[in-house]
Amino acid sequence: MKEDFDRELGSADEIARNRYLDILHQFTLRQSSLTKLEDIVWNIAKTAIAELGFEDCVVYLLADEGLMLKQVAAHGPKNPVDREIFNEITIPVGQGIVGYVAQTGEVQRIDDARLDPRYIEDDNFRLSELAVPISHDGRIIGVLDSEHHAAKFFTDEDVRLFTTIASLASTRIDTALAMDRLEKTVEHLEEARQALEIQTEELREARLAAEAASVAKTNFLANMSHEIRTPMTAIVGFADLLANGVKDPEQQEQWRSQLTENARYLKDLIGNVLDMSAVEAGEMSLRFESINLLSTVTAAVENLRVRAERKNVGLETVLSGALPDAIITDSLKFREIIVNLLSNAIKYTERGAITVTLSAKNLGAKAILSVEVLDTGIGIDSVQMDNLFLPFSRVHDTHHRAGIEGTGLGLALSRQIAGALEGDIAVASTLGKGSKFTLTLPVEISAHTHWSEHHQANPFAVGPSKLSTKPSVPGTKELLGLRVLVCEDSASVATLLEVVLNAAGAIITQCVNGLEGLRCFEEQNALGTPPDLVLMDMQMPIMDGYEATGHIKAVRPDIPVVALTAFALADDIDRCLAAGCDYYLTKPIQIGTFTEELRLIRERLDA
Numbered sequence: 001m002k003e004d005f006d007r008e009l010g011s012a013d014e015i016a017r018n019r020y021l022d023i024l025h026q027f028t029l030r031q032s033s034l035t036k037l038e039d040i041v042w043n044i045a046k047t048a049i050a051e052l053g054f055e056d057c058v059v060y061l062l063a064d065e066g067l068m069l070k071q072v073a074a075h076g077p078k079n080p081v082d083r084e085i086f087n088e089i090t091i092p093v094g095q096g097i098v099g100y101v102a103q104t105g106e107v108q109r110i111d112d113a114r115l116d117p118r119y120i121e122d123d124n125f126r127l128s129e130l131a132v133p134i135s136h137d138g139r140i141i142g143v144l145d146s147e148h149h150a151a152k153f154f155t156d157e158d159v160r161l162f163t164t165i166a167s168l169a170s171t172r173i174d175t176a177l178a179m180d181r182l183e184k185t186v187e188h189l190e191e192a193r194q195a196l197e198i199q200t201e202e203l204r205e206a207r208l209a210a211e212a213a214s215v216a217k218t219n220f221l222a223n224m225s226h227e228i229r230t231p232m233t234a235i236v237g238f239a240d241l242l243a244n245g246v247k248d249p250e251q252q253e254q255w256r257s258q259l260t261e262n263a264r265y266l267k268d269l270i271g272n273v274l275d276m277s278a279v280e281a282g283e284m285s286l287r288f289e290s291i292n293l294l295s296t297v298t299a300a301v302e303n304l305r306v307r308a309e310r311k312n313v314g315l316e317t318v319l320s321g322a323l324p325d326a327i328i329t330d331s332l333k334f335r336e337i338i339v340n341l342l343s344n345a346i347k348y349t350e351r352g353a354i355t356v357t358l359s360a361k362n363l364g365a366k367a368i369l370s371v372e373v374l375d376t377g378i379g380i381d382s383v384q385m386d387n388l389f390l391p392f393s394r395v396h397d398t399h400h401r402a403g404i405e406g407t408g409l410g411l412a413l414s415r416q417i418a419g420a421l422e423g424d425i426a427v428a429s430t431l432g433k434g435s436k437f438t439l440t441l442p443v444e445i446s447a448h449t450h451w452s453e454h455h456q457a458n459p460f461a462v463g464p465s466k467l468s469t470k471p472s473v474p475g476t477k478e479l480l481g482l483r484v485l486v487c488e489d490s491a492s493v494a495t496l497l498e499v500v501l502n503a504a505g506a507i508i509t510q511c512v513n514g515l516e517g518l519r520c521f522e523e524q525n526a527l528g529t530p531p532d533l534v535l536m537d538m539q540m541p542i543m544d545g546y547e548a549t550g551h552i553k554a555v556r557p558d559i560p561v562v563a564l565t566a567f568a569l570a571d572d573i574d575r576c577l578a579a580g581c582d583y584y585l586t587k588p589i590q591i592g593t594f595t596e597e598l599r600l601i602r603e604r605l606d607a
Helices: 002-032 037-052 096-104 156-243 249-280 293-302 305-310 331-347 382-387 410-420 491-503 514-526 545-555 570-579 591-606
Strands: 057-063 068-075 090-092 108-110 128-136 139-148 288-292 314-319 326-330 353-362 366-375 424-430 434-444 483-487 507-511 533-536 561-565 583-586
Touching: 002 156, 037 057, 037 068, 037 156, 057 096, 068 096, 068 139, 090 096, 096 108, 096 128, 096 139, 128 156, 139 156, 156 249, 156 491, 156 591, 249 305, 249 331, 249 491, 288 293, 288 331, 293 314, 293 331, 293 353, 305 314, 305 331, 326 331, 326 434, 331 353, 331 366, 331 410, 331 434, 410 424, 410 434, 483 491, 483 514, 491 507, 491 591, 507 514, 514 533, 514 545, 533 545, 533 591, 545 561, 545 570, 561 570, 570 583, 583 591
Parallel strands: 314 353, 483 507, 483 533, 533 561, 561 583
Antiparallel strands: 057 068, 057 139, 068 090, 108 128, 128 139, 288 326, 353 366, 366 434, 424 434
């Protein structure tokens, strides 16, 4: 009987051992196909430990540079849902039974946890615990831990099984950890590369922006020199002419008009520069008050009517729908926006008309005011639209339309002011057909404000100005009989030069751009009556003075060309002389000495 019992017992042990070997074999096969760390550790818990019949298991791996043990896979109560660990904890290396194993590499089999002060209760208290190290090449990389509610549960065979499983899995875990570190390194390198690319792009954009800003400010200085000196030439020149005591009332009126217009232009220019400086410094102050809407708009439009008439451009105002008789806003800033928008429209419109449309939406205590400025000008290239409101930017073709004055501040300043008033400026444009700028501005309305329709004809229309075109004044004859070809695109400066040169006895031919000047020169030279002297403005439309001077000098290097320009920087002088100019005179000219300077220039060249 006993022999039969021993035989049956031996048979049962052999069956169990074979089952264990089969499970370990299947575990090893499955591990060989796994590459991801997550798959490997969960295969340990769910395949090996679970199939061997243990009720609890947790796989720990070292983390935080080997200072902590992190739970990465589990079987039993710690694993309520697929690949999810309940109440995941970390254990410092050296603490608890698991931490001791990670620190020493020694297997720990605890028969009664109540007697071991190192025991750390996790999801539930259990009496037995088995913890074996997971090591590779002498390095501990984790711990395989199992607990059981019964005391003295784990046997020597269990220790061998757990040690075998840990050993079989260690190489796969170490390789996966290395791959994880490599992937993270690659990710970090890729992130660094992308960050470097972004930084490089930002630096490139910053460099381009800095270069653009430098170019813009350099151009701004040159344009400012031109824009200030051109009206100053007219102001100083016509002031000197009036001081000479001319008696012709019509001529006096013309010169006074020129002086006033150029002084007003210069005042507006300086005002824009100062306002832009205040905006950039964050020092723009607003003063809100009740103003008469129609009177304010009327004053703004009428201020620029003469400029439109001088270009034979129509100027019309349309009042659309009911309008409040008064609004609360900053009067000066509101008027400044309208003046800038209208001035811009006049500047870029050579023919046709400009229409200012005023409308408002009644919102009770508030209103949304709309001022639309529509022109039939040159329009704006869609590519340049993004640069339209940038300070110092001039988006038109400055080579072929060099005669268009401006510093590129008006629109930028207007949008800044509109924004400060909680409004905005929108633009729609078609190249070659015209543009529409629309100011939308929220304004307060007082309780006593009246809204009314305005049906009368354009209230802003006035009669055209009549200007003399044949001015003459008595004077000395320093240039008697001298043939002078004048290339100047500014009507005011051209008129002044005509007066001064005629008074000195010169015979003048006037041209409004370099190409026209070159054609006049070629015609006169072919007839055998070339000019004795050429006065050349350097910034002109169609063909500038530099190109025109080069063509003239190529044919007649003996004819003196005097650069007469509002640009006055050192580089400008060198550029004029390099183009072939013999002398360089800057605006504004001095009426009392100008013709004498020309005479001396001519004499020096004849000597």
